[in-house]
Amino acid sequence: xxxxxxxxxxxxxxxxxxxxxxxxxxxxxxxxxxxxxxxxxxxxxxxxxxxxxxxxxxxxxxxxxxxxxxxxxxxxxxxxxxxxxxxxxxxxxxxxxxxxxxxxxxxxxxxxxxxxxxxxxxxxxxxxxxxxxxxxxxxxxxxxxxxxxxxxxxxxxxxxxxxxxxxxxxxxxxxxxxxxxxxxxxxxxx
Amino acid sequence: xxxxxxxxxxxxxxxxxxxxxxxxxxxxxxxxxxxxxxxxxxxxxxxxxxxxxxxxxxxxxxxxxxxxxxxxxxxxxxxxxxxxxxxxxxxxxxxxxxxxxxxxxxxxxxxxxxxxxxxxxxxxxxxxxxxxxxxxxxxxxxxxxxxxxxxxxxxxxxxxxxxxxxxxxxxxxxxxxx
Numbered sequence: 001x002x003x004x005x006x007x008x009x010x011x012x013x014x015x016x017x018x019x020x021x022x023x024x025x026x027x028x029x030x031x032x033x034x035x036x037x038x039x040x041x042x043x044x045x046x047x048x049x050x051x052x053x054x055x056x057x058x059x060x061x062x063x064x065x066x067x068x069x070x071x072x073x074x075x076x077x078x079x080x081x082x083x084x085x086x087x088x089x090x091x092x093x094x095x096x097x098x099x100x101x102x103x104x105x106x107x108x109x110x111x112x113x114x115x116x117x118x119x120x121x122x123x124x125x126x127x128x129x130x131x132x133x134x135x136x137x138x139x140x141x142x143x144x145x146x147x148x149x150x151x152x153x154x155x156x157x158x159x160x161x162x163x164x165x166x167x168x169x170x171x172x173x174x175x176x177x178x179x180x181x182x183x184x185x186x187x188x189x190x
Numbered sequence: 191x192x193x194x195x196x197x198x199x200x201x202x203x204x205x206x207x208x209x210x211x212x213x214x215x216x217x218x219x220x221x222x223x224x225x226x227x228x229x230x231x232x233x234x235x236x237x238x239x240x241x242x243x244x245x246x247x248x249x250x251x252x253x254x255x256x257x258x259x260x261x262x263x264x265x266x267x268x269x270x271x272x273x274x275x276x277x278x279x280x281x282x283x284x285x286x287x288x289x290x291x292x293x294x295x296x297x298x299x300x301x302x303x304x305x306x307x308x309x310x311x312x313x314x315x316x317x318x319x320x321x322x323x324x325x326x327x328x329x330x331x332x333x334x335x336x337x338x339x340x341x342x343x344x345x346x347x348x349x350x351x352x353x354x355x356x357x358x359x360x361x362x363x364x365x366x367x368x
Contacts, residue, residue: 171238173241
């Protein structure tokens with residue numbers, strides 16, 4: 001029996017599998033890796049280091065060029081996210097120094113970047129956990145927490161009594177929490 | 191809350207009825223959160239109710255600001271006598287009041303759900319929460335009608351009635367021990 005691994009949707013595979021496929025020269029996996037981490041890299045550059053959109057774009061290009069060159073150095077494939085985060089941070093600082101800008105208070109700036117990065121990581125973890133949930137749960141949580149819909153609107157859209165929506169959301173939040181707890185603590189970059 | 195009470199009792203135009211009703215619904219959401227917090231030992235999904243009540247609370251305080259702004263704009267439009275301004279500002283005020291009715295009805299439904307699952311020592315808290323939320327939903331529906339200048343048959347008026355019905359059903363559900 002022949003397995004066609006390239007037929008597996010890249011968007012649903014784990015970070016570690018994605019890295020392994022990138023290393024094997026799978027173009028589709030590279031596209032997915034860039035897609036998966038592009039917003040993360042840009043958010044670090046623009047939110048944590050307050051780079052201009054043009055500088056952030058340059059950092060973005062550098063990050064993925066170096067990721068392409070050095071992915072073989074990564075010892076723990078599960079740690080690709082913190083590895084990319086560290087690379088992005090270093091390149092952001094290089095960019096600030098190259099522009100002859102001084103970090104006003106380097107320690108405070110790094111602390112601020114740490115806090116922003118923590119929030120970004122948390123948001124990304126929630127997003128990953130949401131992706132791992134069943135469609136009905138994902139939909140009900142997205143409608144209530146992200147789209148600000150009322151129980152009545154959610155119930156009408158899903159064909160359910162509005163009085164049952166609150167309990168459904170609680171149940172799905174419990175599953176989301178289980179997903180998140182199963183993911184912690186995250187791997188360290190290697 | 192104390193600041194709101196001083197403001198409502200003052201001679202200023204705002205805060206007024208919209209904020210008072212939103213605050214009542216926010217208090218209801220807080221009571222739901224308390225009942226859920228104190229029921230974690232018997233209700234594994236209590237955290238879900240707490241998260242929902244916090245989000246509804248956030249929506250209510252944000253809406254209170256919008257209600258006051260649309261109320262002031264509506265009064266200014268009526269004072270000006272400009273039909274274009276009246277035609278624009280009053281429907282906006284009605285939309286905001288409808289959102290109040292809907293969020294308050296959500297709080298009442300969350301109270302009913304919590305009443306079924308929580309430690310029954312806190313049933314009175316969620317019953318009061320549902321009553322407060324029902325009052326807020328009714329207030330929202332009333333403000334919808336006021337801002338529509340009592341035009342019957344308007345979509346918003348019908349939707350507001352449905353929201354009040356949801357809130358009332360939650361109160362009855364809790365009263366019957368359901």
